[in-house]
Structures are given as structure tokens and as C-alpha cells.
Amino acid sequence: MSLSTEHLLGIKYLNKQDIDLIFKTADHFKAVINRPIKKVPSLRDITIANLFFENSTRTKLSFELAEKRLSADVINFSASQSSVKKGETLIDTVNNILAMKVDIVVMRHPNVGAGVFLSKHVDAKIINAGDGTHEHPTQALLDSYSIREKLGSVKGKKIVIVGDVLHSRVALSNIFALQLQGAKVKVCGPTTLIPKHITSLGVEVETNLKKALEWCDVANVLRVQNERMAINYFPSTREYTQLFGINQEILDNLGKKIVIMHPGPINRGVEITSDVADSDQSIILNQVENGVAVRMAVIYLLAQQIKR
Amino acid sequence: MSRKTLLTSKEIDIILHRLACQLIENHNNFSDTVLIGLQPRGSFLAKRLAKLLEEDYQIKNLQLGLLDITFYRDDFRRRDEPLEAESTQIDFLIEGKKVVIIDDVLYSGRSVRSALTAIQSYGRPENIELLVLIDRRFSRHLPIQPNYRGRQVDAINEEKVVVNWQEEHKKDAVYLVKKQ
Numbered sequence A: 001m002s003l004s005t006e007h008l009l010g011i012k013y014l015n016k017q018d019i020d021l022i023f024k025t026a027d028h029f030k031a032v033i034n035r036p037i038k039k040v041p042s043l044r045d046i047t048i049a050n051l052f053f054e055n056s057t058r059t060k061l062s063f064e065l066a067e068k069r070l071s072a073d074v075i076n077f078s079a080s081q082s083s084v085k086k087g088e089t090l091i092d093t094v095n096n097i098l099a100m101k102v103d104i105v106v107m108r109h110p111n112v113g114a115g116v117f118l119s120k121h122v123d124a125k126i127i128n129a130g131d132g133t134h135e136h137p138t139q140a141l142l143d144s145y146s147i148r149e150k151l152g153s154v155k156g157k158k159i160v161i162v163g164d165v166l167h168s169r170v171a172l173s174n175i176f177a178l179q180l181q182g183a184k185v186k187v188c189g190p191t192t193l194i195p196k197h198i199t200s201l202g203v204e205v206e207t208n209l210k211k212a213l214e215w216c217d218v219a220n221v222l223r224v225q226n227e228r229m230a231i232n233y234f235p236s237t238r239e240y241t242q243l244f245g246i247n248q249e250i251l252d253n254l255g256k257k258i259v260i261m262h263p264g265p266i267n268r269g270v271e272i273t274s275d276v277a278d279s280d281q282s283i284i285l286n287q288v289e290n291g292v293a294v295r296m297a298v299i300y301l302l303a304q305q306i307k308r
Numbered sequence B: 001m002s003r004k005t006l007l008t009s010k011e012i013d014i015i016l017h018r019l020a021c022q023l024i025e026n027h028n029n030f031s032d033t034v035l036i037g038l039q040p041r042g043s044f045l046a047k048r049l050a051k052l053l054e055e056d057y058q059i060k061n062l063q064l065g066l067l068d069i070t071f072y073r074d075d076f077r078r079r080d081e082p083l084e085a086e087s088t089q090i091d092f093l094i095e096g097k098k099v100v101i102i103d104d105v106l107y108s109g110r111s112v113r114s115a116l117t118a119i120q121s122y123g124r125p126e127n128i129e130l131l132v133l134i135d136r137r138f139s140r141h142l143p144i145q146p147n148y149r150g151r152q153v154d155a156i157n158e159e160k161v162v163v164n165w166q167e168e169h170k171k172d173a174v175y176l177v178k179k180q
Helices: A016-033 A058-069 A089-098 A114-121 A139-153 A170-178 A209-215 A237-246 A247-253 A285-305 B009-027 B041-055 B110-122
Strands: A048-053 A075-080 A104-109 A125-131 A158-162 A184-188 A204-206 A220-221 A258-263 B003-007 B033-038 B061-069 B098-106 B127-137 B148-154 B159-164 B171-180
Touching: A016 A139, A016 A170, A016 A285, A048 A058, A048 A089, A058 A075, A058 A104, A058 A125, A058 A285, A075 A089, A075 B009, A089 A104, A089 A114, A104 A114, A104 A285, A114 A125, A114 B148, A125 A139, A125 A285, A125 B148, A139 A158, A139 A170, A139 A258, A139 A285, A158 A170, A158 A209, A170 A184, A209 A247, A247 A285, A258 A285, B003 B009, B003 B098, B003 B148, B009 B041, B009 B098, B009 B148, B009 B171, B033 B041, B033 B110, B041 B061, B041 B098, B041 B127, B041 B159, B061 B110, B098 B110, B098 B159, B110 B127, B127 B159
Parallel strands: A048 A075, A048 A104, A104 A125, A158 A184, A158 A220, A184 A204, A220 A258, B033 B061, B033 B098, B098 B127, B127 B148
Antiparallel strands: B003 B171, B159 B171
16 A cells, blocks of 8 residues: 555645555554654655744654654754745755755745645655645644544544634644544634635534534644734634633533644643643643654655655 | 475474474573564464463463564565555563564565564564574575574575465465466
8 A cells, every 4th residue: 555645735635545544554653652762764765854934843843753763864944044035946945955865855834835836846755744824734634643543533523623713724634634534524713713615615614612512522722823813803812712712611511521632832821721731631742742653654655655 | 376385284283393392492481582473474473383382382471572574674665565564562671581583484584684673672682583484595685594494495586485374374384386
């Protein structure tokens, strides 16, 4: 079995078999990263460039760790300290890096479709680590993997994505990934932060948080992305928290235990309170651990296609 | 495709008993020894030997692990078919233990080389030995030789040694198959 795609540009380019293969491979890597020696020599002759044109802590660390666990050579590039500042184009930047004999490029970029654009112009495997407000495929894969780990399977589960859906690449990738695996998806948030035509993706919109939580098995809570907001989408953070913030009291009144997820970083006390984030219902840290295993699987499976 | 029988089930049974006795000769009650079967094919032999040692030779508390070497192979991107990993089941540390790596056929030695690398993820063993059912002589790419061998076979590269186990094929047998 191998992946049906040459790159990982988004979940919409994957099929169910691809996701199953990634998860099956991630299971093996999860065992690897829990051993005394957390490293395998599979990618010893592979060089990977991490190109981050936007700030990132978790994703960048997770990719770098995954690459090093696979014994790949890793180079890191961040736009703030590069020639991009001097006006160099994306293709020139990447081609210069490829001239150093790089096999795989992991890229985060503020522009939608940057990964697709790059895949058409350069001879390397491209992994999209987030392109603007479009997709973040590895985050969606690790989210699904974490649900599968916690609840046994994703199929038939009810998942609500809560919060700033409008600015979220995690939301879109999650919608694609969850639906591909047979889950039911709803989105919940202020109407100003719900994209206008989102129902065309086959998801329902719920503006009442309590109703959404009563319906779901899993709540994937998104961060309010203030850095992407040029205008005010809600009157105040306090009001947002009162209407869409998840606290322990709301969860206790549900009469059932739902799973709480968050892609990070958390605005504690805004979209989620500290007691919820740190409770036994939260699988936030499991998501982080699974992120390394899932990214190892993606990199490994793409590297398998590189012939010398 | 022509097929020649190398070992019948009776011959395999005799060989397994001999290998078990050779192991006992060197490892006594196995208190400091662990058996590691290489996934997927070596695990059948390892399980069979472990069963024999426990039931016929009354070895108690035998530690048996199964090791997958997929991520340690050096032909990772040189194969037509992508490699699929099996599970590794080693729920004990091998630190300071005597390890016996078990595989069905020793051919180029590359799988064993991968296993030697993989085994280090579980600690530093006191020493490592190799047990194989079939040793294909004159086919080695690396300086690796078994400490215990069931049968030595001279086969050319166009021939393949196929080991069938009762658990999978209802009958134990080893065949030499000529590829067309």
C-alpha cells in the first residue's frame, strides 16, 4: 500500500484508504516514540526543509521532531530572518533551497494555495503545514487519530467545531477529514465567525453552544484568531467567552462526558477555561503527542515514493 | 514454476527439537535469555520453538518477543512494493540479556543487520546470537552467520526458499521454488 498522492497539500486530495494507511503507520511510530530509544533510521538519506513563512511553535517543533525521529537531515527556514525580506519570490527561495539537494519541503505560508503553487513549480515533495485560512492537513489527521484513539473509531461520531471557524484552517481540514471517515460534523460560533456558505460542505450550523454540546460526542474548540481579525467580529472578548467559552459548569450540566479537543495554542479563559483544558475530558496533550506520530507517518509514506 | 521439497513436516519437527536442545545446552534455564522472532516470517518459528521449550523441555518463564524491522531496513525505497510494517511486541527490557534472534531463512543477511540495529532500541544486550531454520549458503551480502541452523541449503538467486507453517498453511514444509 502507498499513498495515492505525491504531496500532502490538503485533506481534500486524500481518500479514505490514504487516511487508514497514515493511521496504521502512525500506530507503529507511536510505539517507536514510546520506546527508550525513540528513533528509527528509515530516512537517513533524506533531507527535509521546514519553510515557515508564518509564526509557529507547536507545528514546527512537531514536524522537526518527527523528521529527526526518522533520522532525516533537517534544515529550518523562517521568513523573518531570510531574503524574503529583501524581496525574493517564493519560487526563488524554494529553488535556492532545493539546489542544496532537499527532498521534502514542509511549508507554512500565509497565502491560500501556496503549497499547490509550489508543487507545480519545484521538484520536491511538498507537505502543507498550513496555508492561510485554507487547510492544515496534518492537524486534521492528528485530530482524527486522537478521536479514533479515545473513542475507538471516528465513524458515526458527532463532532462539533466551536469558535472562530471563519479564520481557521484547522476547521476546514477537520471537516474534510471527519466526513471522509463517516463522522457527523456541526460548527458552532458567532454568526460573524461562521463562513457564509459552510453548509454547502454538508455541515450544520448551530449558534447555541449548549445545544451543540448536548448533541456532540467531541467538541473541537478553536482559538479566537485575533491576529487575523482586521475588524471586530464580536463586541468584546468577555461577551464571546460568556456565549461560546467552554467551562466546567457547562460540561457538568450536560449529563454525559464529551471529549474536549483544542489545536493550540489555547487562550485560557477565553474559548476554554483552565479547569476544562486540564481535565480528564481533555485530550489536548494527547493531540500533541499524536502529532509527532502522525507527521512521522506522513513523511515516511511520502519518502517511500522517492526513488534514487 | 517448479517446486522441490526441501523439508517435510517430520524433518522440520526433528530439526526443531534439535534446535531446542542446542539452545538449552547454551542457555540452561533461560533466566538471562530472551528469544526475539523477526516479523513476519520468523515469528512463526520463534513461537513454535518457545512452545517446544515450555511444553516438551519444561522451561519456565521463557521471554519471547516479536520484532518488526521495517523502519530499520536499508532497501526502504529500492523495492517495487512499499514496505508494510508489522507490530513489534517486546514488553521487556533486553538490557544485559542474552538475545537469540530467530528468523526462518537467512539469505543476504540484511534483515539480520536491520534487526541488530533495531534491537538496540530496547537496551544493550550482553550478547546476540542468531538462529535460523534455513541458511542459504553463498548468498550473503554481509559478514553475518548463524549460531544455530536447521538446514544449510545451496540455492541460486533464481530460486526462492518458501517456508510453510502449520498455523498458516495447515502443514509444515520447506520448498525450493524456481522463479520463472
